[in-house]
Structures are given as C-alpha cells and as structure tokens.
Amino acid sequence: MNRNILHKEVQDYIKANRQLDPAVVAFKKSPFPDVSPSELAAQIDGWQRACKKLPTWAYSANIYYPDKINLEQCSSEHTALVKQSLIRKGSKVVDLTGGFSVDSCYIAQEAHIVVHCELNEKLSQIVKHNAEQLGVRNLVPLHTDGVKFVEEQEDDSLDYIYIDPSRRVNHAKVFLLEDCEPNIVELQDMFFRKSRYILCKLSPLMDINSALQKLKHVKLLYVISVDGDCKELLFLQDRDFNGETTITAIRLFSDQLQNISFTPEEEKSTLVKTSEPLNYLYDPDVAITKAGAFKSVAKAFGLFKLHTHTHLYTSENLVKDFPGRIFKIQNVYSLGEFKKLNTFAKANVATKNFPIKVDEIRKKFKIKDGGADFLYFLTDYAENHIVIHCSKVE
Template sequence: MKEDFNKLRLKHHGDPVMMEEILQRECRYKTASKLPDTLRNQDFRFPSLAVAEMATSDAVAGIHASMIPDGSTVLDMTCGLGIDSFHFASKAGRVTAVELDNKAYLTAVHNVEALGLGNVRIVEGDSITFINSCQEHFDVIFVDPARRDSAGRHFALRDCSPDIIPALPTILSHCSTLIVKASPMIDIKAAVNELRRDCAVTVIGTTKECKEVVFIINATSPETVTPKITAIEAKTVNGTEFGFIPGLAEEAEQIFLTPRPGMYLYEPYPAVMKGGGMKVIPERYNVGRLHPNTNLFTSEEQVDVFPGECFEIEEVLPFSKQTVKSIAKSHPTINVATRNFPLTAPQLVTKLKVKEGGDKMLFGTTTNDGTKILLITTMGKCL
C-alpha cells in the first residue's frame, strides 16, 4: 500500500533521521519499476527525489552498457544517481564518474561501496574542468547533459548542462568514442549539425515511449559543416531492434496495401518512428504501408519479427456519419488511436461516444487513395 509521504514529513518535521528515512522510502517506491535490479541491494541510497526521478532505468542503462567494449576504460561526465556508471562497471575494466553536486557525489561513493564495485571511482567536481585538466585517455566518454533547470526543459545540446559543444575538441582528444545522450524530443539532424561531426544514432525506448536519442561519435571524425548520420538504430526494451543507413532508405521501393479484415496491422515502436526509416520497412518485412504519411503497415501473413506492435484486423469501416452512429452500439468500450487522420484520438472518442478500454483497438487512419477509414482490431493476438 502506498504511504502518504507528505503526511509522514509533516509528522516528523525537525527529525533529520526520520526525514532521511522517509526520503529513501519514497525514492524506492517511485523507482521500484524503473530500478528492479539495483534496488535488490537494500543498502542502495538516493541523494534526492529529483535525482531519483531523472535517473536512467536499469533496462536502458543495460543498453548503454552494451555500447562499450569489454574491458574498456569509461568516463561518465554526468554521474547523477550513477545507474549508467554502475552498469558500465559490469563490462568495463575501469569507470570514472564525475558529479558536481556534493550530496549526489557522497551518495554515489556510498553506493559504489554498497554494490561492491571495485572498478568505479567517483570524482567530485565540474566535468568540463575535469576534462580540461585530465591527463588520462578513455576508450569511451559518456555524457548525459541535464535538460532541466529553473528556466524549464531544454532540447538543443547547447542549452543543456554541461554545454559540451564548445568543449568537444577537448573531450574528443581524451577518448576513442564519445557517447552523448539527449532528449527524445531532440531534432536529430539539428543535433548532428550542432556536433559538427559524423555520428551514428541510436534511439532507445520502450514499447510505449521513446526515452532518448544517443549520438555516437568516433573521436577521429573531423569537424565539418556538413556532418552525416552514418547509421540509425532503434533499440526497444524487450522488443525487436531495427536499423538502417539513411542514404539507402531513400532508395527503398515503396509498397502500399489497402487493409482488409483478416489481415494484420503493424505500428512501429516509438523509437523506430523517432529514428525514421519508414521507407525501409515494407521491403524488409514484406508488408505494405497504408499511406506515404501513415506510419501503419499491413500484410496478409503475420510477420513475427516486425519491430512494433501487431494487431489482427477484424473490420474495415468507412469514416461516415452512419458508421460513427453505429460504433457505440457494436463497440461501446474500445481503445482509440488516430494516425494521419483529421481528428485527434480524444476528439474521435467524443465523436464516437465510446469509452476507452478492453482488448480491441480502433484506428482512425487514411489509405493510399486518401480514403478515411476506421479499423477495428484485436490487441494481443499476434505472436
């Protein structure tokens, strides 16, 4: 049962020992689903609720760790709660993590000992100052600039803290590979232009949400006013991976299909859609796209390895006054989504007079000839 943490704080106001205990209990409660592996250690501590909420999940940190070579030396310029550093430690030879905030630094030092990580060193200070005075070379430098401050949320790399753009030459001189974690809302092309180096891009997400965009730079990549994206990968926690070469995507043959009852409908995972490459999907997975601007695909035979959600199409209905009036009678409870459609999902729910829920999904969408349709599908039937 959830505790009333605000009530507990009022009750124990003025008792620093109890206030710290309440903080730890609340942080554990709020990160239970995000940090299931880390929190198996009962001595793991949190410096603050804000740091806990901004921390990387165990699952995503595991993906970050998969990007580094075995036995490598790693510098984490933005330690925070340290989840990335601690996951790097399971694969790296040595990890150095820099943290500016004193309490977060002291907590990270405690957690290194609690987790028994003998190959992790925590350094207190500003990471740019550390780099400027550092004599060490790292195989990998990882940086996750803070995207929130008193002014709100930021998406451009130059607006985050630390601002790595002016420091890039120095940072790259201290590593073989630089990994930059950025907001899921970032404009990928604009960020590559900010970095002014050719980049590989990895987009990471869950089956329901895009979590971040990661830029991977080879330190030998020269600065240029026309940087290129060399490859894009989409990695979904517990989902199929998808990758493509941007230049080749434009050459892919476009295939369009009109959905019918009994066919399968596919929606790419959020990370896949963020990364792009929609033109690659039809040819690679033998599916047809509904419309050039509709990120939904269909096929006669089920595709088990599609990098997204799969639905079985039960009905294909015209978007007409008659259909709108009848939906609530046949499907009073149904989940609703719209893709390339004149109404938003909430607007369509209101228009159809249905309640959301159940195991069926209604998509309002557009076919290749411009026809607006409603697709009644069954969720969870695809393998």
C-alpha cells in the same frame, strides 16, 4: 548525507515500512533522534521508485537513496545495459555529468576504470557509498566539475567521455542542443583531443536531424524506448569515423528487446508498396517512429504501408516479431459507412494521417474510451478516409 540512516536499526525500520505511503511516514514521529521523519520518508520513496527502474539497487542491502529528482533523471537499468554494450573492455571512461551513477556502474562492468564527476557533494558521497555496497570497485567518484577535469587530462589519455547534458538551465527546460549544460557542441573538439569516443545521452524531445548536423563523427545513434515510452537518444561519436551514421531503434518491453538498424540513405532509397488493409494491422513502437524508420521497418518485416504518410502497416499473414502493436483486422469501413453503422459505445480510438482529432471523434460518435475493440481512423493509399476495426494480438 546523513550516515545515521545507514545504522542497522534504521535500515531495519525502513525495510519493515517500505510498503507504506511515504507521505504517511513523513508525518509520523521518527523513532530515531538523528533521523528525521522526512529523511525516512525519502528513503522509502526512493526504494519504491527503484523497485521497477533499478531492481539491483532496490534489492541490495544498505543502499542510500538520493533526492527524488536524481532518481527521476537517472537511467533505468535496461537502458544502462545498452550503454554498457558500447564500451570496449579495459577502457578508461569519464562520466562527465555524474548523477546517481546507474550508467557509470554498468559501464564499469566493461571498463578498466570509470571516473564519476559530480558537482553535488552530497550526491557524490552517496554514489561512493552505493558503489561500495554494489561491489563496483573500479568506479572513482569525484566531487568536481567534469569539464574542468577532462580539460586537465593529457591528450589521448581517455577512451570514452560519457555525458548526459542537463536539459534544465536556470530552472527552465531547453530544447536546443547548444543550450544544454554543458554545451557539447562547443566542447566536442576539446573532448576529441582527450578521448577517441564521446557517448552522449540526449532527451527524446531533441530533433535527431538537427543533432546529427551539430555533432561531429556520429558513428551510431540509438533511439531507445521502454514499455512504449521513448526514453533517450544515445549518440556514439568516434573521431576516426567519417561515414554515414547507423541508426538503431531499440524497443525494450517485458524483459524483451527488439531492434532494427538502418542508415538515413537506406531509409530514403527504400521503396515500399502500399496496399488496402489485409488481415493484420501493425502500429510501430515509438522508437521506430522517432528514429524515422518508416520504410525500413516495412522492408525488414515484409509489410505493406496503408499510405505513404500513414505510418501503419498491413500483411496477409501474421508477423509475430514486429516491433510494435499487432492487430487482427475485423472490419474496414469508409467514413460514410461508419457514420451510418457506428455501434461502438466503447473502444480505443487512434488516428493516423487523419484530419479529425481523437477527442473530436469520441465526442462526435459518442464513443467511450477502453474495451477490447480498437478503431483506427486514417487515410488509405487511395486518399480515402477509412476506419479499421481490429482486436489486439497478444
């Protein structure tokens, strides 16, 4: 950590030039003998990345930005708020895997103390400095191995262990829970001796059913999307809990939040009617589909499915608060009719439970991407291949 970056004249320079392309700054001569052009560029790049993802950091004075990879891997403030909501007031928390401390800073708003364990000494120093600038007084950054730190604590001395295991091991991506570092499957019994709760953030690429089989005492599972992109899976394990996991899909978009909760048994036992396309079409958010709430979302919002395995929904009347995209249906064609009548030179094309891929459809029907028209190619409740022409409800 180059503390010369924190000098007032350097901070003023960064603020005055933070709208510039960092690559341009990196190739200009630095006006400061103790701060290199690449360091100035890295701070400007960090600020630009933080503007949308971490506005509290971006618009606080004297924030020191870490390496780009640390900013790419850290949580957004929106998802950090979800974690904060799961922490009981006055708790003692250990953030076992550290990082840029976005989650730790939000968890600290509820906790009595948060110990932030980070193996990278430079990053640990940055976290300490930024916590002071942000006024987070109960965050204790330690340059240490989080697993060893927890092992050294007395049994039942912690309330929560928060962990975000690395999905990159020896520079290669891993997809099995037990291959992540640290191996939480192997360590969870030790964690439960030290703490009642384990809060674990996992990649959205992880298989939910597999994770639920391997993790013990999972009370709550959150599937979180931000602006249509599934960002993370959040598992809350409670060593005193032995019931069925409650799954909540959370859609965060445009500073709004939508959610739906269900259990696997409720999803399995729910009966949903199918229907021909009515007046409105509903395409669920990725958080809904990743969570597996295919029937639960239909029940919650009083919708019909177009087919048991076609995860699109329909209704006579508009359901404004549906968690996903909503369309007004203009026309419905059989595939044969569409072949004869196709007049769409440009449209947004999507497929659901359909044998032909989008690229092939575009090529076959000479449809360019974009415009205000949406075409859904799908299989309906009667096993017919149909095309729904619709327009988006804003």
